[in-house]
Amino acid sequence: MKRRFSIKKAEWSVERENHYKQYCFNIVFNFGDKMKTNDRTVYIIKNEEEIELEKPLNPKTFWYETWLKLKVFYQLD
DSSP states (O other): OOOOOOHHHHHHHHHHHHHHHHHHHHHHHHTTOEEEEETTEEEEEETTEEEEOOOOSOGGGHHHHHHHHHHHHTTOO
């Protein structure tokens, strides 16, 4: 049996992840902090101190999971 693969869905997923990446940088910037990634780990640089967030579990949803963790970190919503 053939597996179906939707190119539109794949493109949408990449586009959605790019939006979450931008949301993440906007959140951090609005709080006057910086963010960097290293080996699939996200670090918040706050007052010259690096704070490591948990590694996202799924590389395909890296920025979505990071966005969720940033919302908790900055107590948004």
